[in-house]
Every structure is written in structure tokens, then in C-alpha cells.
Amino acid sequence: MPDILYDAIKGYLLVTDNLYLFTSASGAIMSKNSFRCFWDKIIRKVNEVAGGNHDNFVISKEITPHIFRHTYATMLYYAGIDIKMAIKVITKKCCKINISVS
Secondary structure (H helix, E strand, O other), X not given: OOHHHHHHHHHHHHXXXXXXXXEOOOOOEOOHHHHHHHHHHHHHHHHHHOOOOOOOOOOOOOOOXXXXXXXXXXXXXXXXXXXXXXXHHHOOOOOOOOOOOO
16 A cells, blocks of 8 residues: 555544544445535546536546546556555455466
């Protein structure tokens, strides 16, 4: 895991009793509707940074959180992160991935 990400998560965990990174204002798990609103704000901000505005989207509105997962995996690859470490960082606990790396 990159040091900057590790430090950010560690800092967050020191100031919260919650193990969730994205929560509602009360600290509970976000509802689907709350997450949708949260995600829409992110997309609007990314669009603004890319040069768009409310009436003119210069990015696709179809961007999903999963796309960022793939982008992060690609960035790890280009940064030379070992494949086993990359899998450890981006794999969900509920999933099992078996690979053979020689």
C-alpha cells in the first residue's frame, strides 16, 4: 500500500471508532441513496476539474466507483508494485484470487 494512502487511513482510524471509510453523517453505513448523492458530488467535482460545468459535462456520467478500482490497479502496475502486493491492496476480503506468478 502506498505510504500516503496508509498514512491517510491510519490517521482516519485514530480519530474514529468506525471502520467504514465512507459513512453517513451519523457514522452509519451509507444507504444506496446517500452513496448515490455522495458519488454524484464526486462526478460533478471531477467534471469541473476537467473543465466542464453543470450544463456541459466533459467527462462521462457513466463513471463508476469500479472504474477507479481499475485505474488504481493500473497505476500500481506502472509504479512497479509487486503483483501480489497489488492484489492484497485492491482485493475485497470476500473474494479469493489465486494466481501463479513466476
